Amino acid sequence: MERxxxxxxxxxxxxxxxxxxxxxxxxxxxxxMKHIFPLTGHSHxxxxxxxxxxxxSTLVDGLVESFRKKDKTVGVLAVDPTSPFTGGAILGDRIRxxxxxxxxxxxxxxxxxxxxxxxxxxAVGDAIHIMDVMGKDIVLVETVGTGQQEVDIINxxxxxxVVLIPGMGDEIQAIKAGILEIADIFVINKADREGxxxxxxxxxxxxxxxxxxxxxxxxxxxxxxxDNAFEPVGFTKSLxxxxxxxxxxxxxxVKHDLLGSRVHRKAAMELNEAIRCSVLDPVLSALAANGELxxxxxxxxxxxxxxxxxxEEIARRYLKTAP
Amino acid sequence: MERxxxxxxxxxxxxxxxxxxxxxxxxxxxxxMKHIFPLTGHSHxxxxxxxxxxxxSTLVDGLVESFRKKDKTVGVLAVDPTSPFTGGAILGDRIRxxxxxxxxxxxxxxxxxxxxxxxxxxAVGDAIHIMDVMGKDIVLVETVGTGQQEVDIINxxxxxxVVLIPGMGDEIQAIKAGILEIADIFVINKADREGxxxxxxxxxxxxxxxxxxxxxxxxxxxxxxxDNAFEPVGFTKSLxxxxxxxxxxxxxxVKHDLLGSRVHRKAAMELNEAIRCSVLDPVLSALAANGELxxxxxxxxxxxxxxxxxxEEIARRYLKTAP
Numbered sequence: 001m002e003r004x005x006x007x008x009x010x011x012x013x014x015x016x017x018x019x020x021x022x023x024x025x026x027x028x029x030x031x032x033m034k035h036i037f038p039l040t041g042h043s044h045x046x047x048x049x050x051x052x053x054x055x056x057s058t059l060v061d062g063l064v065e066s067f068r069k070k071d072k073t074v075g076v077l078a079v080d081p082t083s084p085f086t087g088g089a090i091l092g093d094r095i096r097x098x099x100x101x102x103x104x105x106x107x108x109x110x111x112x113x114x115x116x117x118x119x120x121x122x123a124v125g126d127a128i129h130i131m132d133v134m135g136k137d138i139v140l141v142e143t144v145g146t147g148q149q150e151v152d153i154i155n156x157x158x159x160x161x162v163v164l165i166p167g168m169g170d171e172i173q174a175i176k177a178g179i180l181e182i183a184d185i186f187v188i189n190k191a192d193r194e195g196x197x198x199x200x201x202x203x204x205x206x207x208x209x210x211x212x213x214x215x216x217x218x219x220x221x222x223x224x225x226x227d228n229a230f231e232p233v234g235f236t237k238s239l240x241x242x243x244x245x246x247x248x249x250x251x252x253x254v255k256h257d258l259l260g261s262r263v264h265r266k267a268a269m270e271l272n273e274a275i276r277c278s279v280l281d282p283v284l285s286a287l288a289a290n291g292e293l294x295x296x297x298x299x300x301x302x303x304x305x306x307x308x309x310x311x312e313e314i315a316r317r318y319l320k321t322a323p
Numbered sequence: 324m325e326r327x328x329x330x331x332x333x334x335x336x337x338x339x340x341x342x343x344x345x346x347x348x349x350x351x352x353x354x355x356m357k358h359i360f361p362l363t364g365h366s367h368x369x370x371x372x373x374x375x376x377x378x379x380s381t382l383v384d385g386l387v388e389s390f391r392k393k394d395k396t397v398g399v400l401a402v403d404p405t406s407p408f409t410g411g412a413i414l415g416d417r418i419r420x421x422x423x424x425x426x427x428x429x430x431x432x433x434x435x436x437x438x439x440x441x442x443x444x445x446a447v448g449d450a451i452h453i454m455d456v457m458g459k460d461i462v463l464v465e466t467v468g469t470g471q472q473e474v475d476i477i478n479x480x481x482x483x484x485v486v487l488i489p490g491m492g493d494e495i496q497a498i499k500a501g502i503l504e505i506a507d508i509f510v511i512n513k514a515d516r517e518g519x520x521x522x523x524x525x526x527x528x529x530x531x532x533x534x535x536x537x538x539x540x541x542x543x544x545x546x547x548x549x550d551n552a553f554e555p556v557g558f559t560k561s562l563x564x565x566x567x568x569x570x571x572x573x574x575x576x577v578k579h580d581l582l583g584s585r586v587h588r589k590a591a592m593e594l595n596e597a598i599r600c601s602v603l604d605p606v607l608s609a610l611a612a613n614g615e616l617x618x619x620x621x622x623x624x625x626x627x628x629x630x631x632x633x634x635e636e637i638a639r640r641y642l643k644t645a646p
Contacts, residue, residue: 030631034629034631034632037626037631040626041626051374053374260624267624271634272607274633275603275610275634278634279603279642280599280603282642283642293591293594297590300593301583303360303363303364307360307590307594308356308357309357310598311594311597311598311602317643318644319605320640
């Protein structure tokens with residue numbers, strides 16, 4: 001196909017349009033992914049997550065520069081929190097990383113949540129595939145927050161970086177624990193702040209409590225520090241250490257034959273998302289299109305019936321075999 | 324039914340067991356919800372969300388006390404971030420709000436994410452129904468973060484409180500904007516910190532930019548301040564103001580006939596969740612049970628096929644009418 005060829009040659013416009021059409025749920029774009037998927041497998045996908053305000057965007061920006069210095073091409077995928085009603089990314093591509101805008105070796109896209117039917121994790125997976133086929137050596141996926149959706153998104157990655165900052169209060173404990181098992185590298189950002197050593201000790205303590213099986217082939221997540229971004233020399237040094245650690249992690253995966261398990265996790269999740277998209281979404285769309293969904297909601301409001309009974313009726317109507 | 328009667332009488336043990344069984348996806352528990360649902364509609368459901376570290380738990384604890392002083396019974400549902408691998412709430416019920424443990428007018432439960440199939444929003448909706456039927460006047464739902472999942476959870480509420488703290492960096496901008504449209508009340512917590520006035524101005528500016536339609540019947544979300552929790556007098560005063568504002572909001576909904584639109588939003592989302600549970604989950608379970616899902620993942624890893632083609636085949640096999 002002509003457009004697949006164009007994407008393979010790195011054509012930004014064709015790639016951008018395909019990503020947008022996938023976000024909009026266009027069937028034709030979906031069909032095209034069948035031709036994209038077999039060509040994937042080149043990129044090292046790096047997920048970066050952490051609390052709002054942890055300074056992830058600045059780190060991503062710095063990592064891009066660090067990888068570019070090593071002559072690697074980079075794709076950046078920023079997953080933005082958005083309004084459930086209006087949709088659309090708040091932090092658009094335009095205001096992100098403007099200094100890389102002129103560099104053809106860097107391709108930046110934002111993806112946004114589009115309502116409950118969105119399937120954001122699926123859109124992220126598709127966009128990673130496209131950047132992969134464009135030939136990007138590195139794909140950086142940045143996401144905010146630590147809910148299940150973020151874990152799904154981050155599971156597309158080979159290497160997962162969790163960014164933390166000192167002094168976030170007690171709740172950070174729960175979050176750290178929640179993402180402990182998916183972190184390959186911890187970064188303490190704004191490490192010049194009070195509480196930095198305490199945070200480091202807490203992460204160490206948690207890692208100490210984890211079973212050996214949590215560290216595949218002995219990879220215990222290193223804890224890097226990143227100082228104030230306003231001290232350029234220290235910041236650049238931190239970033240070089242970070243990009244080196246990322247490469248070390250990838251080499252570790254390759255050396256110990258662990259890349260397969262990451263790819264397995266990625267494939268399993270993608271399949272799940274694709275099935276949701278093909279099985280559930282058409283049922284919901286059909287019910288919405290003929291106004292039935294709305295009538296059912298009104299029945300529920302009057303308590304004429306309950307959601308459990310309605311859902312079972314729908315399953316009997318649309319599924320070949322009763323559940 | 325005997326157990327429904329027990330729940331109606333406020334029996335904590337029966338209610339707890341039902342919530343747990345629903346979390347575990349037991350069919351029998353699901354069937355029981357058909358008898359619970361018609362009895363609901365008593366509680367005022369209040370959702371509290373905000374960034375990690377914003378101090379939501381302390382506010383919830385204080386609000387419980389404030390509502391108890393007014394002789395209202397209270398249910399608290401804490402939605403915890405958890406490990407995607409091990410499951411289970413990190414912050415258990417035991418360490419939450421121990422000072423209310425002896426008060427029969429307070430019922431506290433934690434719910435946890437349980438993997439991608441979880442349907443956490445559905446579990447939350449079910450638990451709210453159960454607390455409602457137990458006769459709780461107030462149900463407080465506390466959730467961390469601001470992703471789509473959190474929005475789904477918070478959409479179960481009649482009144483939504485968004486808690487913010489000063490000095491969280493630029494990313495907070497995106498989050499504030501993302502949840503602006505679901506907030507009925509803003510609380511600036513830790514308002515004695517630097518940056519409090521700036522944050523207040525930012526929220527005001529955003530509200531100024533919103534269209535009039537964003538404020539149903541003229542309810543412009545008030546911005547409350549809550550000072551340091553370690554100054555008991557000021558803190559108690561803040562909480563009384565907060566609980567009064569919450570009641571004002573409810574009266575506003577009732578007076579302007581807006582409760583219906585909240586109930587509509589809640590019912591629509593519940594129906595969606597129930598359909599996912601009845602239509603998609605049985606398909607995924609069937610494929611997992613006979614090992615087919617795993618074989619497909621292996622095919623994907625070898626790039627013998629792609630997820631889009633596989634998902635379409637599955638849809639043809641399980642759906643009566645092709646999408």
